[in-house]
Amino acid sequence: MWKGNALTRSSTRSALVVAATLLAGVIAPTAAQAQVVPDAADAAYVMGYFKESLNGGGNVNAVHFAVSNDGLEWTPLNNNDAILTPTTGTRGIRDPFLYRLNDGTWVVLATDIPVGGDFTRPNPNIHVWTSPDLVTWSTDRLLNVNWTNPASYSWAPAVHWDPVRRAYGITYTTVPQGYSYSVINVVYTTDFVTTTTPAVFHDAGSGILDSHVVTGVGGQNYLYYKSNATLRLVGTRSSSVEPRSFREYTSGVVENRCTEAPTLVKSLTSNTWRLWGDTFCPNAKFDLWQGDLLSGNWTKVSRADYTAPLNGKHNTVHPVTTADRDRMVARYGTTSWNRLKSYNFPGHYVRHASNAGVVTEQPFEPFQDSQWRIRPGLSNPSAVSFESVNLPGRFLRHQGFQVVLAANDGTSGFAADATFTREAGLADASWSSFRSVNYPTHYLRHSNFALRVDPVSTATDRADATFHIGH
Template identity: 35%
Template sequence: MSAVFSRLAAILFAACLLFTSQALTTPQRATAAEPGYLMVHFTGEGSTNQQMYLSHSTDGVHWNDLNGGGMVLRSTVGTRGVRDPALVRAPGGDKYWIVATDLCIGCGQSWSDSINNGSRNLVVWESTDLVTWSQPWLLNVAGAIPDGRNAWAPEAIWDPASNDYVLYWATNVPLNGATKHRIFYSHTSDFRSVTTPQTYIERPGSQEIIDTQIIEMPSGVGNYRYVRASGDGQITLEGSNSILGTWTALGNLSGIGLTGSQVEGPMWMKFNGTDKWALYLDQYATGGGYMPVLTTDPSNPAAYQKQTSGSYSMGGTKKRHGWILNLTAAEESRVLARWPNTAANRLQSYNFQDRYVRHANFDVRIDPSVSPAEDSRFRLRPGLAGSGTVSFESVNFPGYFLRHAGFDFQLVHNDGTAQFAADASFRQVAGLADTTWSSFQSYNYPDRYIRHYAYQLRLDPITTATGRSDATFRVTT
């Protein structure tokens, strides 16, 4: 009997090992009711790709682009480009911040410029609901660092020891005339002011470090409360029991063939309902974007497993250095409602059919041969004021809508007020000059319609045949 039990035990043990291996390779959602994950990221170089994009996943390894793959936030400050965002949720869940590098490669700034005389600021947005975001502002973090040349790859984590956030980033402070990026940190409670920067991580000699991200560990997993992964020539792992305490070197991922010459931008994600993690790494050397490496113990370099290309999907856009947030059900509902994959359309004039509604310096008119073409593309969102209305959100200035003020039209950032919602909402009705086209009736001035006059967009009462033609448009791709 003992031999039989021993054989059964061995079979069960082998089955458990096989199940554990399969579960790590292809993680599943713990329950169907659990919410998913939100990734904020940029997509590449140039003024359009170096903005904020969002993607969503239900299982943590298969991602879908939100907003039709279009940007969701655009920086209008500093270099007017942003990279490497961190998405910070307040401990109470009542406030959020996106903090990003102020950098626009290929749109007026070279890598040499950004390394040696780059922006010392970070770009910050704030929200109370994860969907309506403030205008961006600049936060000077590196200006007080002697000979600090830039501010890159910000991250932030709540520190219960100081009851505020530890904000950390990379700054080049040259050593013996050569570039040397170190990680600096400051304390902040609101991402509007920071304490005097202090050195956080400095590698010996000429070794640089740029990207690092910390994750807090649950009790009972590994030997440390916090683990950080850093891009410093390797993907180096370190552990500590306090954010600003002593960190212990744990090893790197060279054992699975991943070094800092191949990948960068480490980005943590914990799978819901289970002690499993993904460390996403940006394959910058080959231009491949992010790939996940899975583990059941982030503090143990030997526990990481590379994934085959067929076991994960990153969606339609390239994902570059960002941040992943485990969503609550309420957050997920709001995010998916705010950024569905609504098609981008143009509004073609009925009586000047070579002209389209476009914004130019935030004024609104109809023009032929619009350049850039994105200035004439809008997403017809469910009306901000509700009641069966529509609102026109700009594709290349997301969060900005067509709004009338004094019966003139401008492209304006949504301030979240009821007045803005009313001014930016319209009822789409049969075209006044041709019922196969469309006209747009004001929500708060129902006797007035969107029309062009001398090619400028206005909100007017319509009483003549010319007015009916001016107020008729085709919604077209």
């Protein structure tokens, strides 16, 4: 522990936690052990998130993970079910944050709020999990980061390394005593068991929330957050990482008044940075920008170019090695279902609605209507058939050239109507198109957002008949 400005607060059961941590092989680095794992080893990404659906039926306040090779197309692990389930505090989390420590081990922090909980209820605690390898996790524990503000909350914890203090900064949103608006606070820790006294890290003069600090880029350090005054994801920077040293250098980005939770991540193949933004109106929808962190110039990324996990909320993205990615996939498995995204309406997905095949803009309810198991074709196993996840035994088939969801009646006619040959996308060969096996000049396409099988001749037809298979 430090002397002087000492580490003065401990999480409950700290002795048990330290013992359990040592037994698990997760040892927090001392200042002398601070060696950064080389970025050159990273070749993939992991995303953490919790889940919310449009009407709340799909809300899961637990930590989920997805993996990606390019940081754009994401495959949920564990069938998009929870991987870290909170067992203490309110037994619910929001706003997870994943960070690789200097010794190569990992920590996940999260806000302590249950499903349906009161966001503004005073709570000084956050959740902490640690891991040596992203698959062996410590038990869930609470860390009190905000004991000097007994009347406020502790939202959206995030981690950065402070090379001067030789410690990790934990930033979070709160309303300090004497304030009438939220700021970004900070505590420092070397072990995620004890912390320094909370202090204001950034005060914008009006309410702000959801911080992400990125250090050591072009000789500068960057802090992004949501401004309640401008409703934008604002960028600030500083030549140090000292509290109150950051100054705005870009007004940032915004999609709508509900855009929040900025998440910065650098491309592994270029100098490009990406900026993720969450939204709560509606839920279950991420926006993405890419650009230059140094200049703060950002360009919106088309939804055709990325697919976030279904119902994902307030994400955290971190580069990982291929070994990390493969270990997570081997331990948790991937996802047994798929979604089909429209090429020319890339926010829209194939779904069934009142037994009709349609494409609808996400988010919608029931969200399960867009989940499909892609089976070997009922009439030709080298082709495919689309079985509904939430209505198993029912398949997309054409009937009078309209596409409907119907129960498999076991006849050869049904099997033929429900079977499609997958081909390179007619509008984009990296996507997919699906040709009817019993009407081989007809393709699955949408027209006025209704699914049909039709001949394809124009550029619009080809775009309507092109889909991305993802999750």
